[in-house]
Amino acid sequence: MGFLRDFTNGLWNENPTFRIVIGMCPTLAITNQAINGLVMGLATTFVLLASEIVVSLIKKLVPNEVRIPSYVVIIATFVTFVDYFLKAFLPDVAAALSLFIPLIVVNCIILGRAEAFASKNPVKNSIADALGMGLGFTWALVLLSVIREFLGSGSVFGFRLLGNWYPRMTIMLLPAGAFISLGLLMGVMNLISRKKSGKEVN
Amino acid sequence: MKKLILTLTIIGLISALALAYIYQITAPLIEGEEALARKKAVLDVLPESDSYTEVVKNGIIFYEGNVEGEVAMSVSGGGFNGEIKLMIGANPFEGKIYKITVLNHSETPGLGSKITDDEFTSIFAGKPFGKYQVVKRPVSNPMEVEAISGATISSQAVTDIISDAVNRMRLAYGGGA
Numbered sequence: 001m002g003f004l005r006d007f008t009n010g011l012w013n014e015n016p017t018f019r020i021v022i023g024m025c026p027t028l029a030i031t032n033q034a035i036n037g038l039v040m041g042l043a044t045t046f047v048l049l050a051s052e053i054v055v056s057l058i059k060k061l062v063p064n065e066v067r068i069p070s071y072v073v074i075i076a077t078f079v080t081f082v083d084y085f086l087k088a089f090l091p092d093v094a095a096a097l098s099l100f101i102p103l104i105v106v107n108c109i110i111l112g113r114a115e116a117f118a119s120k121n122p123v124k125n126s127i128a129d130a131l132g133m134g135l136g137f138t139w140a141l142v143l144l145s146v147i148r149e150f151l152g153s154g155s156v157f158g159f160r161l162l163g164n165w166y167p168r169m170t171i172m173l174l175p176a177g178a179f180i181s182l183g184l185l186m187g188v189m190n191l192i193s194r195k196k197s198g199k200e201v202n
Numbered sequence: 203m204k205k206l207i208l209t210l211t212i213i214g215l216i217s218a219l220a221l222a223y224i225y226q227i228t229a230p231l232i233e234g235e236e237a238l239a240r241k242k243a244v245l246d247v248l249p250e251s252d253s254y255t256e257v258v259k260n261g262i263i264f265y266e267g268n269v270e271g272e273v274a275m276s277v278s279g280g281g282f283n284g285e286i287k288l289m290i291g292a293n294p295f296e297g298k299i300y301k302i303t304v305l306n307h308s309e310t311p312g313l314g315s316k317i318t319d320d321e322f323t324s325i326f327a328g329k330p331f332g333k334y335q336v337v338k339r340p341v342s343n344p345m346e347v348e349a350i351s352g353a354t355i356s357s358q359a360v361t362d363i364i365s366d367a368v369n370r371m372r373l374a375y376g377g378g379a
Contacts, residue, residue, distance in 0.1 A: 032311060062213075066206045070213050077217040081224050088231035091239065095306070152312070170312030 003128045006121075010132030016109045017140035017182075018189045023109040026100050027141060028178040034157045037145030038138065039093045043082045043101060045134025048110050049127065050078045052118040056126035059119045071114045072105070079104045109137060147181050148172045240276075247291025247301040248272040259374040271295050275371060276305070279363035282355045284308035286317070290367050294375035297331040302364060307356075314356035322350055322357070331368040334361045 016022050023044075030036045054074050062070050083101045086094040094101065104110065113133055118126040146156055152172035154162035171177045244254055244265045251267025254274070258264075265274040271293045278287040287306040292299045304318040316322055325347055336358045337346045349357040 062209055063205055066210050069210060073210075073213050073217050077221060080221055084224055084228040084232065088228040088235065091232075091235045168312065173311040 002125060006125050006128035007132040010129065010134070010136035011139070012136070014133075015136045015140060015189075016133055017137060017144075018186055021186075022112060023107045023137060026103065026107065027144065028175060028182065030097055030100050031141055031145035031178060032148050032152065032173040033096070034142060034145045034149050035093060036096050037141035039086070039090070040097060040100065041134070041138025041141040043086070043097075044104055044107060044109065044137055045131070046082060047075060047078045047104050048113060048134045048137075049130040051075045051110055051114055052126040052130040053123060055114045055118040056121065056123045067119065068111075068115070071111060071119075075110050075114065076105045109133060144178070144181055144185065147185075148177055151181075152177060243276070243289045243303060243305055244274045244291075247274050247289050247303055249291070249300050260370070262370060262374060264371070264374065272300070273371065273375070275367060277363055277367040278306075279359060279366070281307055281309050281317075281359040282314050282353070283310065286356075286359055286363060288360065288363055288367070290364060290371075292331070292368060292371060294331075294371045297368075297372065299326050299329045299331070299364075299368065302326045304360070309353070309356045313350075314353040316350045316353055317356050317360050322360075326364060331372050333365045333369075336361050 010016065012019075014020055017024075017027055026040055026044075030040050051071070051074050055071055058070075079102060082104070083094075086097070086101060113129060117129045121129070150156050150161065151169045154160065154166040154168055169177070172181065241254075245251060245267075248254065248265075248267040248269070249272070250269040251272045254265045254267045256263055257266050262275065265276075267273065272291065273294055274289060274291045276287065276289050278285050280286070285306070286304065286309070289303050289305055290299065291301045302323050304323065307315070307317065309315050309317060329344055332345055335346050336349050336354065338349050338354065341348050347357065347361050
């Protein structure tokens with residue numbers, strides 16, 4: 001019951017990046033290359049999934065007063081795991097994301113979902129919520145970083161698409177480019193939603 | 203109260219055990235990766251050598267290549283945004299730089315990040331040891347380095363790091379040529 005709805009919720013309706021607008025620090029900082037966006041999104045998805053499962057499992061055992069510190073320790077454990085894992089198996093990507101992997105600990109998407117969803121819902125629904133939110137975050141980061149990499153470097157996922165004739169828009173790789181493209185994307189998202197709800201009314 | 207302490211203790215304990223286990227598995231892999239990356243970086247700046255040994259002189263680690271006179275060192279210093287880490291290959295006996303590479307930096311993409319381009323790093327290849335000067339015009343003598351346009355601070359930072367490094371290398375190898 002509600003499994004599918006919990007899953008699709010994060011993909012569009014409550015998309016963490018475009019709708020709730022949380023987790024902005026990694027969103028703005030690391031999306032200048034598509035591969036960074038993808039790995040950051042998947043790393044966050046993993047931490048989100050693992051933390052929501054554990055939080056949902058122990059929700060009845062943890063006293064209310066120490067709820068938040070318990071969640072933070074659980075999240076930090078999984079983040080450290082991801083950090084070691086990336087350094088061991090994908091050292092180049094780990095170097096590019098550097099500080100932003102450990103900072104997943106304080107990504108409010110994770111603590112937010114643990115507190116708002118997993119601590120109140122069964123494991124099954126928490127898995128759906130974590131996957132939805134995680135993949136919602138991932139597609140937003142990938143879209144943003146593909147646009148920025150394409151305009152800023154003329155390539156996508158490191159593949160040269162535009163030749164040397166292309167005047168690279170360096171600003172797209174800088175923080176300002178992140179704000180510009182995120183703002184425009186949010187506008188487009190709102191336009192699509194408005195169109196959709198408008199149709200339903202008619 | 204007791205229950206609160208107990209809960210946090212148990213969670214902390216399980217977390218620590220799990221992390222210790224994961225650390226044991228990944229630590230050798232991470233170390234291997236780092237050693238491999240260092241080896242590649244060292245051999246990259248030494249033209250003839252295909253292996254090297256670590257030697258400590260004046261408290262600095264040098265990588266001496268198996269071909270006589272080829273020495274590499276890893277140095278770092280402040281750039282425009284953060285630390286710039288370089289690998290320098292040189293011959294301290296002849297007082298000549300072979301090659302430099304940028305290992306790590308966080309300079310502005312598209313501007314300062316050009317310090318990693320061959321066009322910039324190759325300026326230092328073949329330069330004699332000494333104090334280099336950054337200039338914003340075509341160079342007129344071998345001690346001058348033409349700044350990357352729009353990235354004077356990054357160019358200056360790299361140049362200063364190299365000037366300082368070759369000086370230390372010269373001192374460690376007995377005053378040089």
